[in-house]
Amino acid sequence: MxxxxxxxxxxxxxxxxxxxxxNTHNHDLVRGAPDLLARLEKVRMQGxxxxxxxxxxxxxxxxxxxxxxxxxxxxxxxxxAIVVAAGRLNVEVAGGxxxxxxxxxxRRIFPTERFQRVSALxxxxxxxxxxxxxxxxxxxESGDDAIYLTHHLAPLIPHFxxxxxxxxxxxxxxxxxxxxxxxxxxxxxxxxxxxPVNTWAEFNRYFDEMRGYGIVESMKxxxxxxxxxxxxxxxxxxxxxxxxxxxxxAQLAAYAQTLAAELLRxxxxxxxxxxxxxxxxxxxxxxxxxxxxxxxDPFRTRHLRIREDILETLERLAxxxxxxxxxxxxxxxxxxxxxxxxxxxxxxxxxxETGSLPDVVRLQAQRWRTDPAPRExxxxxxxAMQ
Amino acid sequence: MDLSFLPSFPLPLSYPLLFxxxxxxxxxxxxxxxxxxxxxxxxxxxxxxxxxPLTQAMGLEPLIxxxxxxxxxxxxxxxxxxxxxxxxxxxxxxxxLAAAGxxxxxxxxxxxxxxxLALGFSAVNASIVASICMxxxxxxxxxxxxxxKAEGQVTxxxxxxxxxxxxxxxxxxxxLLASAHLESRMAVETALLHPAYLFMGSVLLGGAIAACARxxxxxxxxxxxxxxxxxxxMVVGAVGLSVILRLSVILTLLAFGLFTRNDARKYDVLDxxxxxxxxxxxxxxxxxxxxxxxxxALLTGAAAGMALAGAxxxxxxxxxxxxxxxxxxxxxxxxGxxxxxxPVSTLALMLYYGVxxxxxxxxxxxxxxxxxxxxxxxxxGPIATQWGLRLAGETVPEPAATGHAARADLAGDA
Numbered sequence: 001m002x003x004x005x006x007x008x009x010x011x012x013x014x015x016x017x018x019x020x021x022x023n024t025h026n027h028d029l030v031r032g033a034p035d036l037l038a039r040l041e042k043v044r045m046q047g048x049x050x051x052x053x054x055x056x057x058x059x060x061x062x063x064x065x066x067x068x069x070x071x072x073x074x075x076x077x078x079x080x081a082i083v084v085a086a087g088r089l090n091v092e093v094a095g096g097x098x099x100x101x102x103x104x105x106x107r108r109i110f111p112t113e114r115f116q117r118v119s120a121l122x123x124x125x126x127x128x129x130x131x132x133x134x135x136x137x138x139x140x141e142s143g144d145d146a147i148y149l150t151h152h153l154a155p156l157i158p159h160f161x162x163x164x165x166x167x168x169x170x171x172x173x174x175x176x177x178x179x180x181x182x183x184x185x186x187x188x189x190x191x192x193x194x195x196p197v198n199t200w201a202e203f204n205r206y207f208d209e210m211r212g213y214g215i216v217e218s219m220k221x222x223x224x225x226x227x228x229x230x231x232x233x234x235x236x237x238x239x240x241x242x243x244x245x246x247x248x249x250a251q252l253a254a255y256a257q258t259l260a261a262e263l264l265r266x267x268x269x270x271x272x273x274x275x276x277x278x279x280x281x282x283x284x285x286x287x288x289x290x291x292x293x294x295x296x297d298p299f300r301t302r303h304l305r306i307r308e309d310i311l312e313t314l315e316r317l318a319x320x321x322x323x324x325x326x327x328x329x330x331x332x333x334x335x336x337x338x339x340x341x342x343x344x345x346x347x348x349x350x351x352x353e354t355g356s357l358p359d360v361v362r363l364q365a366q367r368w369r370t371d372p373a374p375r376e377x378x379x380x381x382x383x384a385m386q
Numbered sequence: 387m388d389l390s391f392l393p394s395f396p397l398p399l400s401y402p403l404l405f406x407x408x409x410x411x412x413x414x415x416x417x418x419x420x421x422x423x424x425x426x427x428x429x430x431x432x433x434x435x436x437x438x439p440l441t442q443a444m445g446l447e448p449l450i451x452x453x454x455x456x457x458x459x460x461x462x463x464x465x466x467x468x469x470x471x472x473x474x475x476x477x478x479x480x481x482x483l484a485a486a487g488x489x490x491x492x493x494x495x496x497x498x499x500x501x502x503l504a505l506g507f508s509a510v511n512a513s514i515v516a517s518i519c520m521x522x523x524x525x526x527x528x529x530x531x532x533x534x535k536a537e538g539q540v541t542x543x544x545x546x547x548x549x550x551x552x553x554x555x556x557x558x559x560x561x562l563l564a565s566a567h568l569e570s571r572m573a574v575e576t577a578l579l580h581p582a583y584l585f586m587g588s589v590l591l592g593g594a595i596a597a598c599a600r601x602x603x604x605x606x607x608x609x610x611x612x613x614x615x616x617x618x619x620m621v622v623g624a625v626g627l628s629v630i631l632r633l634s635v636i637l638t639l640l641a642f643g644l645f646t647r648n649d650a651r652k653y654d655v656l657d658x659x660x661x662x663x664x665x666x667x668x669x670x671x672x673x674x675x676x677x678x679x680x681x682x683a684l685l686t687g688a689a690a691g692m693a694l695a696g697a698x699x700x701x702x703x704x705x706x707x708x709x710x711x712x713x714x715x716x717x718x719x720x721x722g723x724x725x726x727x728x729p730v731s732t733l734a735l736m737l738y739y740g741v742x743x744x745x746x747x748x749x750x751x752x753x754x755x756x757x758x759x760x761x762x763x764x765x766x767g768p769i770a771t772q773w774g775l776r777l778a779g780e781t782v783p784e785p786a787a788t789g790h791a792a793r794a795d796l797a798g799d800a
Contacts, residue, residue: 023542025471025647026657031537031780039714088714089539090476106535108782356608359653 002204003219005143008064008233010264011324012139013071013257017060017242017249018052018132019082019368020099022092027361029056029102029130032091033110039085046074049082053115054107054130058082058093064139068254068326075246080374094365095249096343097132097167097181097241100357104128104171125188131181132242134164134249136256137234143200145264146228149235150194151272152263153256154279157225157239158286158295159313162306163333164240164252165290166343169357178290178344179241182283190216191223193279196272203228225283235260239283244343244364245371248336251329258330259313261320274298291340310337404453405670411437412669425768427529430669434676441677453674455629460671461732462625462639463664464525465552466617469643470657471542472549482713483543487550489705490727491520494551495558497701501693502755510569511751514562518738518756519698521555522548523731523767525668530771532661540719540778544726544771547706549640552733556636559737560584566745588633592641595624599646600654613656618663634740636733675732676764683757691758695730695766698759702727718777725774729767730760 023030033055040049047062060078065071086093107127109119119126140146165178177183185191197203210216219229229236237256243249278296285293291307314334321327336342346367350360373381412430419429477484498519502512527548531541560581567577599620606612621639628638646655684691703724710720738756742749775781 024473024476026659032539034779035539038716087479090473090479090542354608356656358656359608362653 003207003230005146005200005228005230006233007141008139009066010139010141010145011257011261012064012066013253014064014137014232014234015060015062015071015075015249015253016135016137017075017095017246018134019058019060019093019095019242020132021056021058021086022094022099022361022365024090024092027092027358027365029099029107030091031055031108032086032089033058035089036082036085036091036093039089040081043081043085045078045081047078049078051110051112051115053110053118053126055110056099056102056107057110057130057132067324068250068257068329071253072247072250075250076372076375079246079368080376083369083374092362092365092369094361094368095132095166095242095244095246096347096361096364097165097179098170098184099130099132100169100347100360101172102130104130122188125184128184128187131167131184133181133185133238134240134242134252136237136240136253137229137232138237138256138260139232139234140260141233143203143228143230146230146235147194147197147200147203148267149260149263150226150228151196151275152268153226153235153237153259154193154272155275155282155297156259156313157237157279158282158293158306159310160237160240160252160256161283161286162290162293162310163255163336163342164243164248165287166241166244166347168344168348169351169360172357174348174351177288178342179287181241182239182287185223185238188223190221191225193224193276194227196276198272200228241343244346244367246368247332247372248343251333254324254326254329255314255333258317258320258324258326261324262317265320270299290342290344291337307337307340310334401453401456405456408433408437408670408673409666412673415673416669425530425772426533427526427672427768428765430672431676431764434673435679435681437673438677438680453670455625456667456670457674457732457736458625458629458635459622460525460664460667461736462628462635463621463660463667464528465636465639465733466621466624466643466646467528467660467664468524468545468549468552469640469645470647471545472644472647473546474644474648476546480713482709483546484550486543486706486709486713486723487547488554489709490547490702490724491551491554491705492701493705494698494701495520497697498694501697502752505690505693505755507751507755510562510565511748514559514566514741514748515694515738515752515756517555517558517562518734518741519555519694519730519759520558521552521730521733521737522702522727523729523733524548524552525671525733526729526731526768527726527771529665529668530768530775532665534772534775534781536775536780538778538780539715540723540726541775541780543710543715543723544774547723547727549644551727552636553640553644555733555737556634556640557585559741560634560637563741563744566741566748570745570747584634585637587631588628588637589641591624591628591631591633592638592643593645595620595627595638595642596645596649599642600649603655608656610656610658614658614660614663617655617658617660636736671732675735678735679757679761679764681761683754684761685754687754687756687758690755691760691762694755694759695762698730699728718779722774722776722778722780725770725777728763728770728774730763731767735760 021032033051050059052059062074082093104127107130109115167179167181170180195206197206225239226237278298282295293306295304295309314330321330350363411433415429415433416426419426495516499512499516563581564577624642625635628635706724707720710723
């Protein structure tokens, strides 16, 4: 039976954010997800909050949004609801791609049938998969468009890695990488990228073959950096670390949305194979060096700093940003890239200042709670200004 | 021939020897309990029951008094650790937590008082015993939490409530000392000054030591090793100072922990785990506690002791369960939390001996009943806490399947 690609409005977007649940005394991960989710069930809000593989993680799923403003407002609302519920339970919630010092052996698998099965199959990889990513969904009209976008966004994956990087520490040490989280993903046998198919029909043949071997059952079994998501009618970018603020999460989604708009209008016709030959190298450069990483462009056989490539791309996108209402978030990203001020740098600065990783986590939880200011506080502030 | 190089007989007591023997014996007892699927603590205490006749023969009785410094150190460490877990901010955000704490302590007090009055005990003595009965054993709860790797809402709430009821019991017992003083016709000034000195002095000392710890912490690198050493030193020092100043070790260390956590500058001192080191002291603590509980008390006090234990448990269960439900916990969680508060052990004993030392009349009247209750709860308490945390689903589940079985399952799925 072929996979049906559900048609959705092009350039709509949605975000998934995996978040860490922390205790308030030494800021280690804590088994708080079941109670937090039970409380949030009673709160009315757009989108939903769901369990993840271990009991120290929750996942926020937004609804489908047309605009950056709508997405940001929704993310702030969900964030505020989580903060209130967490406060009652005396746990904290934070962004960031990996917990800096937790011991993966202490994690517990969330008791749902699927997670237990993943755990039984992958052994310790499942517990080590206690890492926190942002997934960005962009709506597309057809499976063919999804395949096209998945291929042509691939060269831009290093941008998303550098901009979102927020996991410099792992298991109590500075990894020297901007993001250590991506290694936890690479360990899975079905990680990687979409094979070089050109149409949805070709992809279906590939999928049927893999299903025939008994290797996969659904799209969920592919842990690719970008993948088509036929049941939502989207493509899903999965390389981002969860940022430390919902602000940056919305900005990254706006970047993906604007890039997709440009790629759909100015169709590319380069072959995909050369892009994938340099893909692994470019991905490593971004993970290790962030903005300072060096990209190989296979079509112009040149090297380029990731920072310059991001700034050039953002400039090229300006007219599209004006159309989509994403000029403000893209300007914010340009400023971030120009100053190389991603979250990993902020975390390292916190560590330098406080000298302790528990303090770093405390500060990152504080930043997640208060940046941008909670809706109520912001409204009260606005009233006071009048 | 000069044989003066040989030890003289009878051999004097050596604390290192005592500590070593009790530690290893306790550890073995704990593992035997574990094999019988019981909490390790029960093993430690039973070793104490067995050791008791030996110490009697060696003239070391009462062991709890002889080894008082070990007991003070262990209890001090536990209360510091507990005070550090008590979060006043949380109680402000969720009033039902503080309410559950007050309710379970006060209902336990009322139930025990009513029970003892009904059994014909004098009002003053009954009220002192009732106030001691408000306390839950911090060490028992912490060790069960450690052994079963319990983690979650119920565990956190139990630890906070144990801190709260230890505090309430210590304060109320100290205040009731005044009425005991008055009844024994002591001068009014002494009757009021002694409890006031104990309370204010202990809290002030705890606060001063917390400030001192923060000051030193800021001067050294913020690593877990250094801060562990700092905390260990400060805790031992605080116990020593408290003993020298004849203050309450319990209140001082609880205050030290509380100030460390609930101060504006609380982040100066790292929240390092004391677990592997503290267990050494706790094992010895339980062996000594077990050895100091005379089984003979059961001969005369068993019935009253059981009534006492029942009344206390009923009060605690009712208070904790009702307010936890109100606070949004599910029924299983609320029941688990209430059961977690059952243990009675050394903290209650130390409060008891603190009063009994000054008022022999108090001991004469209540000893059999009170010690019987403690003996019963030494065994039932850890089991109740373990059940409670399991009921709440917060302990590590027993390993369900081996690797082979898991692979077979998956093959079946495919």
